Amino acid sequence: MRTTNFKEIHKRYKxxxxxxTSDEKSVIxxxxxxxxxxxxxxxxxxxxxxxxxxxxxxAIFVGIVKIKD
Numbered sequence: 434m435r436t437t438n439f440k441e442i443h444k445r446y447k448x449x450x451x452x453x454t455s456d457e458k459s460v461i462x463x464x465x466x467x468x469x470x471x472x473x474x475x476x477x478x479x480x481x482x483x484x485x486x487x488x489x490x491x492a493i494f495v496g497i498v499k500i501k502d
Contacts, residue, residue, distance in 0.1 A: 448489040452482035 437457045445460075452461040452474035462473035467484050474482040 443487055443491060446487045449487055451485050451487055452479065453485060454479070455481070455483065457483060 442451065442460060446463050449463045449465065450467050450470040451463045452470045453459065454461060461477060461479050461482050462470050464470045464473065467486070470484060471482065
């Protein structure tokens with residue numbers, strides 16, 4: 434199973450919106466707004482793209498989640 438290289442996506446699209454294929458392996462379109470990106474992806478024939486805002490900077494987050502029984 435191949436994993437998505439978000440480092441490469443960040444390098445190329447930081448601060449932008451991107452539309453990804455359902456397997457999250459390929460960028461379909463990119464732009465400044467989610468609507469613009471969705472419309473571009475839809476015109477290319479992708480009915481339900483995954484939209485993602487690429488952060489302008491990489492930040493490390495460490496957290497703990499407690500699940501109640």
